[in-house]
Amino acid sequence: MDDDMEDEIIYELFTAHAHIIWRYLGVTTAGLAEMIIPGPGETFKTKLLQPWPFMFFMFLILVASVVLQSSSNIVRRFMVKAHYALGLDNVGSGGFKSLGDLNLVTTLGNDNVSWDFHEGIAGIYGMQGRRGNMEDRYRVIQDVDVGDKKMSFFGVFDGHGGQYTAEFVKDHLFNNVIEKIKQLRTQEPCEKTKSSKTNGTARKTSLVSDKSTNGIKKELIGKSGEPEKSSTKDEEADSNKSSQVPSTPKEEDEALSGSGVENIPSETDADVSPMKKDDSYCSVGLKKRNSIVNNGNSNGNKEKKEETCVDDTYIDINKNVNYTKLLTDQIIAIDNQVVEECKIRTDMSGTTAVIAVLDGELLIIGNVGDSRAVMGDTKGSTIPLSFDHKPNQLKERRRIKEAGGFITFTGVWRVAGILATSRAFGDFPLKEPRKLVTAEPDVLTFSLRDHKAHFVILATDGLWDVLTNEEAVAYVREHIHEPDYGAKSLVLHAYYRGSQDNITVAILNIEKLGL
Incomplete structure (x- = not known):
């Protein structure tokens, strides 16, 4: 130690x-x-x-x-608060920083881990602070090609009980998400093969619309009988004509036109008239049309019609990705992997995560645990982008209780008296045999243009323990001109305020995107 x-x-x-x-x-x-x-x-x-x-x-x-x-620690705490009260907490400001051999303001030394990153729209700074180990991690992937467009990915991971889980999630989560998005964007959402007809001419299935006092009645013909007879000669002739098998496509169209028979679009028609946007993730129209199959032809053989839909639960025909489902499934899959790895290693570590995905003007925020995302807009407002998962929240407490667990208060609320967050990656002793902690994320989507976004802050709870959303946003506004957009200044500001945890802050300068 x-x-x-x-x-x-x-x-x-x-x-x-x-x-x-x-x-x-x-x-x-x-x-x-x-x-x-x-x-x-x-x-x-x-x-x-x-x-x-x-x-x-x-x-x-x-x-x-x-x-x-503990006299040195007590004096240091007192001087840190005095230093902050005198307004000497900004980066580069002067003031008393030592008294003899005693460091009054900071315990940071050569052995204290920190990282500094600024490139593109991202500025990141993290430091070990007053903790014995640096368990925070971060990941940035900007302008990666995912098929027909470029996207960016940013994440901050707050490890606890060790570094392994945070390192694992950092290395694997975004890679898996990117590969999945590439797969979705480079393949057609729905591919259909042409119908194959064997041993004779296949009869085309059609719907007969029979208007009655109760509405429109639909029934299949060509299966077990003739349609109802029309009351007039013209309608009877049309009915007889429609019951026959047309010899050519032209005759077929003439037979079906004006007879009350609804023609089902062929493959060519389906290509011309795609699904509506209301059917984004379920392909209702295709399933409905495909469910009507031919049950009879001249030789008793069925028409074979195959349809291949590629992950239509994740993407629609306009290639709009359902990020809520995609990120949720990928996060849970990564959690399952890291839990198995930790069981083999007998590693009880875990990590929270807050991630941001940029798809054009869309900002997708995924949150697991008590790290947090906040937006500052150009109008001077503060917009929360995520909400902490704490054991004492009604929804979380109810879920923990239903799983057979409990929460206790020892300075902060903890799951089973151990973990101060109710959702996290890893922490396998709290997931087996009873799932007291889950990695299921909250995923929210925002329009950067509609919100007139100026910048976004992603940070571990080392920052939020001592600063409110509004205080952090106001501080960044004053330091956005710095090379890392104020990330280092904000971290040290939280440290001088007395934060006891690792602190990692990522600031995304949305203004540089020129939306």
């Missing part, structure tokens, strides 16, 4: 003991003098050797030893 982590534990012990002693003093103030001051005929030694005074005295010694051990 390194010095930073040991110092952190000592400080937490001191805080806990201080709370206990102040509560004890508050309860026993009335009898404190009587317990400590010797009475008539008593010496201080005999008074001290009595049970209650002795226990109280030992307790004071214990707290005093903790105070002495």
